[in-house]
Amino acid sequence: MTPFSYRCTDCGRSYGRDEVRYLCPECGKGYHPGIPLLGVLEVVFDYAVIGRAFDRARPDWNLFCPVEPAYHPPLQVGHTPLSRVDRLGTELGLPSLWVKNDGLNPSGSLKDRASFLVVAEARRLGLDLIVAASTGNAASALAAVCASTDIKALIFVPEKAPKAKLVQMVLYGATVVPIKGTYDDAFALSLEYTDQRGGLNRNTAYHPLTIEGKKTAGLEIWAQLGFQVPEAIFVSVGDGVILGGVHKAFVDLQRAGLIERLPRLIGVQAETSDAIHRYVETGHYSDAPNPTTRADSISVTCPSNAHGARRAILESRGLTLTVTDDEILQAQARLASRTGIFTEPAGAAALAGLVKLQSGPQRLATSDPVVILATGHGLKDVEAPLSRINIPPSVEPVLASLQP
Numbered sequence: 034m035t036p037f038s039y040r041c042t043d044c045g046r047s048y049g050r051d052e053v054r055y056l057c058p059e060c061g062k063g064y065h066p067g068i069p070l071l072g073v074l075e076v077v078f079d080y081a082v083i084g085r086a087f088d089r090a091r092p093d094w095n096l097f098c099p100v101e102p103a104y105h106p107p108l109q110v111g112h113t114p115l116s117r118v119d120r121l122g123t124e125l126g127l128p129s130l131w132v133k134n135d136g137l138n139p140s141g142s143l144k145d146r147a148s149f150l151v152v153a154e155a156r157r158l159g160l161d162l163i164v165a166a167s168t169g170n171a172a173s174a175l176a177a178v179c180a181s182t183d184i185k186a187l188i189f190v191p192e193k194a195p196k197a198k199l200v201q202m203v204l205y206g207a208t209v210v211p212i213k214g215t216y217d218d219a220f221a222l223s224l225e226y227t228d229q230r231g232g233l234n235r236n237t238a239y240h241p242l243t244i245e246g247k248k249t250a251g252l253e254i255w256a257q258l259g260f261q262v263p264e265a266i267f268v269s270v271g272d273g274v275i276l277g278g279v280h281k282a283f284v285d286l287q288r289a290g291l292i293e294r295l296p297r298l299i300g301v302q303a304e305t306s307d308a309i310h311r312y313v314e315t316g317h318y319s320d321a322p323n324p325t326t327r328a329d330s331i332s333v334t335c336p337s338n339a340h341g342a343r344r345a346i347l348e349s350r351g352l353t354l355t356v357t358d359d360e361i362l363q364a365q366a367r368l369a370s371r372t373g374i375f376t377e378p379a380g381a382a383a384l385a386g387l388v389k390l391q392s393g394p395q396r397l398a399t400s401d402p403v404v405i406l407a408t409g410h411g412l413k414d415v416e417a418p419l420s421r422i423n424i425p426p427s428v429e430p431v432l433a434s435l436q437p
């Protein structure tokens with residue numbers, strides 16, 4: 034672990050590691066549930082130490098980790114494959130196209146990375162309860178990582194979360210409270226709970242180490258490309274924390290003097306859940322009042338990390354775009370049938386965005402690597418693709434019943 038402090042991403046004040054826990058004490062005063070978070074804290078390492086100590090031949094990733102390895106949970110997360118997908122790349126005019134398959138984490142989503150680090154932090158602090166609100170994946174991830182330790186998970190989840198995710202949480206042994214309301218309602222309730230009854234709140238971006246945990250996906254992409262910065266990374270965007278995490282990976286690498294430029298981050302939102310897209314395009318924030326997308330993991334009215342996500346897009350010279358549910362489900366089928374990678378609708382949104390970009394004036398024309406981040410496993414929500422495929426009818430088990 035490298036020494037670090039927290040810095041407020043709004044006012045720039047610095048705080049010691051144990052001086053703050055969630056938001057900047059000053060800027061966070063202006064925050065209340067129902068608006069994007071204010072005073073989100075960023076981990077700022079002693080980058081000279083990382084720059085001196087990091088060795089590409091024997092990379093020590095703990096240099097980029099803000100919790101000591103002694104507290105890390107036993108469940109192994111991350112280190113997911115980055116696959117080169119030439120069939121798809123040829124179709125889209127990109128000779129070096131890659132998919133980071135984060136559905137292969139233990140609970141089936143990238144969110145295991147954030148939960149891993151927050152559970153490590155709870156162990157360091159000696160806390161025995163972690164509380165989270167989630168559309169499903171973050172809760173499954175927290176439940177899974179907690180199950181490998183003696184820390185309890187209390188989860189508030191919208192009652193409409195896909196059944197597979199609810200099954201996961203219960204099987205992992207978490208206390209699950211389905212909420213008659215949206216993710217945003219669950220988020221507000223979880224804040225009230227930890228404020229009044231205790232426990233560590235794992236809400237995404239509210240706890241700064243969620244961003245640090247998700248950062249590891251970006252560090253791995255860099256290493257897996259032979260320590261090369263890709264031209265662009267396509268990330269599906271709900272509350273904007275995965276996008277913020279991937280951005281932080283490359284910011285850390287740049288500050289440590291290990292890379293010269295950032296990859297362009299392309300944030301893809303569902304058409305009905307487009308608050309960050311409109312914020313980037315216009316500079317003015319407003320909620321997405323009715324996020325009805327089938328891609329439940331990116332269905333958000335008020336993205337918690339809206340401000341951080343916008344900064345990440347602008348700093349990386351990236352862009353955002355929106356896609357329809359039909360485009361998302363088409364992309365899910367295309368990814369599965371061209372690459373063998375089955376990702377949930379939210380993960381497929383990233384490819385849907387790439388497909389859309391390649392058919393328009395901002396088309397990418399590069400031989401440098403382009404990466405699609407597939408954030409969750411397709412088996413988490415089989416109802417979504419079932420709406421547009423036909424399972425063939427049964428036949429008698431005789432050769433004559435098969436088409437020649």
Ligand SMILES: [Zn+2]
Nearest residue numbers: 041044057060
């Ligand atoms: Zn502040």
